[in-house]
Structure formats: structure tokens, C-alpha cells
Amino acid sequence: MKVLIAEDDRHTLEGLAEILAREGYETVAARNGKEALALFHLQSPDFVCLDIMMPGASGYDVCREIRRRDPSVPIMFISAKSEEIDKVLGLELGADDFITKPFGVKEVVARIRAVTRRCLAQPKARHHLQLTPFRLADLEVIPSELRARRGGQCIELSLRDVKILDLFHRSKGKALDRHTIFSHAWGGDHLPNSRTLDQHISQLRKRIEVDPKNPRIISTVHGVGYRCEG
Amino acid sequence: MKRPLAMALALVALLPLAGLGWMGARLAASEQQRFQQRVQALLETRLNDTKGRIQEFLQAHERQFQRQIQDLGALDAPTLRDLARNDALIRQVFVLDPQGRVLQPPLDGPLTAAETDFLSRARDILAGKDLLYQGMREGASSDSQARDDSGWFTWYGGRGLNIIYWQRNASGQTIGLEVDRVRLLAEVIGILPDTSGEAADASQGRIRLQDERGTTLYQWGPYEPEEGQAPAAALALPQPFSSWKIACLVPASALQAGPSLRIQLAAGLVAAGCALIALVIYLAREYSREMREAGQRLSFVNQVSHELKTPLTNIRMYAELLEDSLQDEGEEQRRKLGVIVSESRRLSRLIENVLAFSKDRQKRLTLRRRQACADDVIRSAIEQFRPGMEAKGIEIQFDGEAALPFEFDPDSLEQILGNLFSNVEKYAGAGKLLRVDSRQQDGWTTIRVSDRGPGIPRGQTEKVFSPFHRLSDRLTEGVAGTGIGLTIARSLARLHGGDLTLLPAEQGASFELRLPIPRTEDSAAP
């Protein structure tokens, strides 16, 4: 899934881009309103994050413009001045959500996931995902909700997590090498080093495994990669 | 500026002005009155001069009449007729016996036409001798000593005023001279002033000699009065003209108190008015400057807070990103990173507080309600404070029974909890306990935050909620704090329609936060 981020502060922009990338989204960055509109037309993202105070066209103007072309694409406002959000959240501009500074990573992630859930429900979303829930061992995975359940316990998943689990589910029993996993979940050809992947798997295990030290769902295949037994 | 204040200022300016104006008008009026009286007195003096002249004239004639009567000698018809014929002023001479009967002109002899005319005119007067005698006694002469044996007598009949000068002789006979009114008037005109044609000062006015009907007989003076103008002063004339008068008319401008007084008053009023208006303007400007500056201060505060938010966001965000990346790395690095993160969060909270406080001052504090789960927020807040609490050895207990989502502002709840927890951390650390309970019941979500610290002294249970209020320095010595935390927390609670109150407790402090659960169509009762 492709996300367009428009934010004039460089650090915030790069920080958000990194968070989103970790979540498993493809990001397109714009530094001002004009760029944002141009990139929106060019790249047709699946949803948009707009900073309100930007030089040139403000987030509101960009939102209006985008809405004119695509009334359904989800738009989230990033704002430092909270009082303006009230207006916005009215049907007036048709934004879906907002996030106010200062925000933490967790907040961003929670909002993004919420938006993603809505996106996944839409037919024209590009995600190459199967949305029907499936099981991996005793874990029930619900891709459309970005969640997994074990018993009554609810586990939040990122998009990438879902992609990885989806891959494991489809190649149940098979050992997957890192390249395959990488290209499926990261979407790139070149795996710089295995560290990123291994770290992610490690963190995923922490979330979904009963005992992360002794993983039952995702098992390591030395020299090759990983495998899910089912 | 607010309307009531503007009106008050306007009143401050206008009321004294009105008062001054009224007083000034009264002063001018009374000044005018006095001036008019002075002018009138002046005019009356002038009229008195004229009256004096006329009096002298009449007295001279009286003396002449007396001489003429004395010189008569025999009181027979030819002598008397001669006198009447030759004297320009005397029309007719008559003689009455002591009983008032007419001796001359001789009623039994041939009468001239003039004598017949006179007798018919004077018939009533001569017949009613009581009237005649009474009138004669009343008609004082122009001489200051009212004499009993001579004088003027006037009556109206025929063509107007009839004038007689009479004198009683030693034998008790009354000798009367009928004086030609027209001739007498012409002679009076002769001795009265004329009017120079040169452009004279109109304020000199005009003096009119007026008869009994107010008709002008003669007038002099450079001023031409308006139609129907009333005289400024008038004097009655002495006998035989007592029904006539001399009146003085002056232009209205002469009766006006000098412009100098009015100008002074007007100038004074204008000056006072200017001073008042200047004062009001100064006050208004000072006030709006105050307001503007206060606004500027507030908006500066806002601005600063907003400016701080972006770098703060970045610090926190990057610290957290780093935290995630370093998940498997060294404890020490993770710990240090944890400090950065928690401190940046604390900074965030402080900024939020200040911002909320300044907005609250401006009455611009608002909520952004949405469907959320109170317990989630409590948990998240507890997690944020856990490192700090653990470092101080404060145990955290949480009993959450408010898992049902409802509509409220989670950020506000987080802020309230943050303030309460931070207070516990700052002031109640000795109690080693932070307990949080949450309930949902009867349409309310109730969250209780309790500690076992020193608690709040009896007299300060309300004061703690006041801004900038800090408990006695003994307690809080050495501890930082802005004094606005509880103020904000309560404002936010009340904005929701709920409240934040201090519960009585034997030990420690126990705050209760109540948030209403708004009724919607599809909300299920808890």
C-alpha cells in the first residue's frame, strides 16, 4: 500500500516515513502542498497524510483538491493547532482522521492501522493480500483487521506482519528463504542485509508466539530462512 | 472592547460634560438676566433724563399758565376770548364758581362756535362737579409738591385726550385753561431730541413717545425696531400725559450679555470636553493596549507552545524509533533512550498543560470527543509513568472496569491522568502507592486516583484547584511544579460535563474523576 505524506518539517517527514515503512507501507513524500498535489496525481496513493500548516497551499486546500478528484481516498491530517481539527472533522472537508503533535510512534501506528483497516475493506486497494482469515497453528489471523487472535487474546499486527504471515500461510510447511520473504513483505529486490528481516521476525515472534524464545509458529531454518508448520 | 466597558467610559465622558453644560447654561442665563437688568436700569436712566426734560417743559408751562391767569384781571368774556384767541396753546378758558357752576363762557350770552364745541365736549365733566373736583384733587401737578389749588386735569372724549390746567383763586373760583393737545404735543416734540442721519450706533436704541393706545406719537434714535418689538424699558410721563409713556427699544443684540462671557463659558466647556474626551480616549487606548498585550502574551504562549511541539515531536518520535531498532541491544543504551523518551513525554505534557491553561484563560478550551475506551487510556498513561514510578518505588495498582467505549476526549483524559499521576510522583512518593480504579455505572465513568502520601490539608481542598496555587512551601520545598495541573484537570473534566473532586480520605489524597457517558441511539447501558 502506498501512502502520501505531506509535511514541511524534514525531520517529522522522515520520521513518519520511517514509521510507515516499518509498518510495511510504500511511502511517497512531499515537502509542500503543491508537491503533494502533483505527487497525488502522479502516484495515486492509497491514502494521504497531510500536515495542515504548509507553505504555499495549506493542508486544507490540498485536501479539498484531492477530494475533488477522489472522494473516497482516506486523508489524515497532521496538526499542531488542535482547535482547527474540529472544523475539519465536520463533513466540510471530509477528512477521515487526524493526529496532533506531539505524537508518539505508537499513536501514529495505531492511527495508520485504523486507516488501513478501512482501506483494506475497499475494493480498489492494492495490497495483493488475501483478506479471508486463516489459521497458523493455534493463531487465528484476520488480515482485514490487522489482528491475530489466540483464544481471547487480541494481538495487533502491522501490515507487514500480515503480509509475512500471509506468505507463511500460503507456503505452509515450506522453508522460505530470506529473499522471498523480503521481496514479498518489503517489496524490494535487494535485501541489503538480513538484519532487518531477522529483527522483524524476532519482533513478530515476540508478539505472536506464546514463548518467543521457543517459537512454534515461525521456526528458523538454518542457512535457509524460516518456515511455518501450520 | 467589551460593550459594557465602552458604555461606562462613554458615560464617564458624557455625564460630567452634560453637568458642566447645564451649569454653564444656567450661569449664562443668570448672567444674561443680570446683564439685561443692568441694561434696563441704564435705559431707564436715559428715559428718566427725557422724562425730566418733559417735566421741566411742563413745569415751565404751568408757571406760564399761572402767570397768564394772574394777569387776566377781569374774568369777563372778551378778556378770556382774547387770551384764547391769541395764545397758541390755549384753546378755551372757563371759570367755575365755588359751587362748580359755569361762570364763563357765559351760558346765557351768545357763544362762539368754539365755545359751544367746548361746552358739549366738557358737558359731563362740568355737570358732575363731584367728578370734576375729585379729578382735580387727584390730578397732581407736575410740580413735586402736590398742590390743592392748581393742577392738571385730563379726560378722554371727542378726539382723544382733553387737557385742562386749572387754578383756584382767592375767591374760590376755579379758572381752567383748555390746552390744545396737538399744540402741546408739537411743542414737546420740539424739545425732544432729533435723530442724526449719520450711521450711529444702533445699540443706542430708539425712544418712542406713545399715547394711551400705544401708538407712536414721536420717536428718535438710530435703531429701527422690528415690527411688534417690545420695549426694553418704559416710563410713564407726568401729568397731563400720565396715560402716555416713553419707551426705549433696543436691538436684541444690545440685550445679550457680551459675547465675552459666553465665549468664555463655551471655551471652558470645550476645554473640559476635550480634556474628558482625551481622558476617555487615553483610558480606552490603555485598556485595549492592555487587552492587546494580554492577548499577545497569550498568543505568544500559544505560539511558543506550538513552536515547541514540532521539535518535541521529532525528539520523541526518533527516540521511539531508535528504541524499536535497539530492541535486542544493550540494557544501558535502552535505559538511556528510555530517559530521552520519557522526558520528552513529560515535556509534551507540560506544554499541553500550559497550552490548555492559556486556552482555558481565553475560554477557548475545547474537547475533541470520539469513541474510545477509558481503560485503554488509563493503561497507556500508567505505562508512560511506570518507569518513573518504579524508580521511586511507587507501586501501581489498577482495577479497570471501564472497558466499554463511549464518547469522550481521550487526549484530555490522558492529560488529566498525567497531571494526577505526576502530582503523585512529585508529592506523594512517600506513600509508595498509586492506585487507580475505574467504574462505569448509571451513565457515568468514574476513575479514582489515590495515593498514601501526606494528603491535602483541610483548608486547602478547594484552593488546590486554583491556578498557581501550591500547597505550603514546607511540603513542596524543592519540588518543581507549575501549579496549574489540577486547574487544567478540573477544567477538562467540567468541559466534558463531569467533574474532578477531592474525596475525603483518612490517609493520602484521593481524586475522583467523573465523565458522563452521553446517551446515543445505539449505546448500550453499562
Place this chain on the structure above:
Amino acid sequence: MNLNRLHKASAAPAVLIGLALFLGGGTAMAKVDMNLTMRLSTPKMLAGQKQTAYLRVGLIGRSEELKKRRAPVNVSLVLDHSGSMSGAKLERAKEAALMFVERLRGDDIVSVVIYDTTVEVLVPATKVSDKEDIRLRISRIRSGNRTALFAGVSKGAAETRKFLSPQRVNRVVLLSDGLANVGPSTPEDLAALGESLIREGISVTTIGLGLDYNEDLMYRLAAASDGNPVFAQSAGDLAGIFDRELLSVTDVVASQADLEVTVAEGVRPVRVLGRRADIEGRQVKVRFNQIYHDWENYILLEVELPPSKAGQVRPVATAAASFLDLATETRRTLRNEISAAFTDSESAVEKSRDADVMVAAVALIAAENNQEAVKLRDLGKIDEATRALLANADFVARHNQELQSQHLTEIESRNRNDATNQAGERWAAQRKLQQAVTQIEVYRVQQ
């Protein structure tokens, strides 16, 4: 002013002057040749019935010397400069006044009084030494507002009074074009003023200018004071009028003439024709202010004689005149008397008829009748006025049959003319003319 005082005043200096002149052997003037005439319309009357006759008593004086030397003048010029006089009228009046002043001599006394709403003594009574100053002031006169005629004349009289002297000819000359509307303004008031002025020896000449003036008022004022009422149809007439006034002012031979006519026992004085005179029992007293050279002042007395026997000569009246002789500056008296004879012969009566007296009597009676007709016309009774005028013409014609007088013929035709013009627009002008002529008729009759 008391005439007694005047008499006393004039006697002393007059005697002294006379003495001085006599002693100095200077050029004292010869006394005025004054005649006190008495004439009856019919010296012979029919016996046996009551008779009405007209007695004419007149004073006529001559003095060639006085005619040459004119008496010093004490005149007050009273000018109306009210609003209605503005423009050409005022300019003409001023020009004429200037001319008048020009003709005065150094020993004349003049004052100029102007009036509109108020009165200004422009030039107080002063010897005419500085004509330039007087001229300047006259030329500065501007037109004003309303009209205080009575006050103007009063002031003028007061100025004249300052130098009042029987040796001088004391006059007020009033020039006015408008009505009087400030102060006493009725003809009666002005007549009363005039009457009082003549008693102290001041006459008022009134000059009415244009068509708007109140002729009754002007005439009554002049008539009562023995002055001349003059009508100036246009401003251009004024120069000539002033000239005539001056001339008339200068050939006075006697002043303050008192005439006393006492009718005899049995004779009844009926009325005095032509002037106001007091009938006191059997006495008629009259005052003439001025006697002009060769100009008779007279009164006409209508008397009624009781039936007398033929051949009887009845005294009719005696007359006494006292006057100030301006040549000798002394007061003189004259006496005369007249009787009538009675006859049965009508032709004798006819032959004795004094045409002049009759003519004068008829003329004066006609004048009075004309006055009555004017009064009727004023009341709007045009028809009655016309009838009165025609009746008057008939009356004159009847008498003129015997008298054959040119004068009476003129009067008759004038009356007939007036009768036809009663309804015309020229009534205003005609009325003035009628009045003027009538009044003048009253005073003087061409000899």
C-alpha cells in the same frame, strides 16, 4: 407764544430804532400805505323786509420801498425723505432746496429739517453765512422709511421759533409726497397744529408732490396757518414753486394783522365766508399773518339786516385793524365803518350793487359748495356729487346773469367740467386741483 409779549417786545426796540433813525436823520422808511376797506354787496337795500347782504372787509397795503427791500426771512425747510421719495423725486427736491438756499441773503435765517420715521434737524436755525455747509448737508440727504410728518413740521416750527420775530417773515415750508403715518396724521390734527402756529405768527406752506399725497391734510395744515397749499404735479415743478414762495415771502408789507368787525345793533352776523373766523356775538375776529404788497386780504361776512324803513340809513358794522407795519416796524391801528341805505326802488338797489363783492361772495359760496361736492364724491356718492356740482354751476350761472363776471364764468364751467369727471380715473388729480383752487380762492381774489 403770547402776542401780548410780542407787542411789548416789539414796541420798545421799534421806538428806539425809530428815534435813532429820526435823530440820526437816517433813511427811515415811510410807513406802509394801508387801507382798511369795507364794502357791501348792496349798499342800497330794499326796505320793509329782512335782507341778506355780504360785507367785505379787507386790508390792503402798499409800500414801494418795502417792495424793493425785502424783509428778512426766517424759514424752516421741512423735507420728506421717506421711502416713497426715493429716486428722481428726492433729487429734484434737493436741487430745488439748494436753489432756495442760494437765493437767501446773509441776514436771512434758514433751517432744514428732514423726516422719515424719525426727524433730523439737518441744519439748525442759523443765519445764512455758510451756504456751502448747508448745501453739503442738503446734498447728502438719502431716502428713508415711513413718514412722521407731524413731527417734521413740529421740529421745523421749533427751529423757526428760535428766531421768531415780527420783523421777519416766519415760515415753515413743507415738502412731502406721501401720507403721514407716524404720529398724529389726520387732517384735523394737522389743522389744529396749523391753527396753533398761526397764533404765534408762523405760517406753513405745504408743497404736495406727485399724486400720492394726502391733499386734505396738506391743505388743512396750510389753510389753518395762513400759508399756501401748493400742488406740484411733478418734481420738475418744484424749482418754480420754491421761487414763487420765496418771492411771496419777500414782499410782505405788514404782519400779524388783527381784524375786528363789530356789526351794529339789530344786525346778525350769519357766517364768515372763505376762512375760519370767530363770531362772538356781534363780533367777528380774524387774524391775517401776512399782508402782501398790493394784495388785499379780506373776509366776507354774510349779514342779516332787520326790516328797515325806506330812507333809513342803518349802520351795518364797524371794523378795527391792528397790524405791524414792517416799514416802520411799529404797530398801527386803523378804523372804519359802513352803513346801508334802504329804498323802495329796486332799480336803485340794482344800480348800487357792488359787483366785485357779489362776485367774491358767489365765488366763495361756490367754493364751499364745491367742497361739499368733494365730500360727497369721497363717500362714493358719485351721482349726488355730480348733481351738487351741476347745482352749483346753476347757482353761479344765475348770479352771473347780472354780474357778467369772467371769473364766475370760469367757476361755472369748471364746476360743469368737474361734474363730468366725477367718475373718471383723473379723479385723484382733479380732486387735488379742486382743493387747491378752492383754497386759493378762499384767500385771494384777483383784483
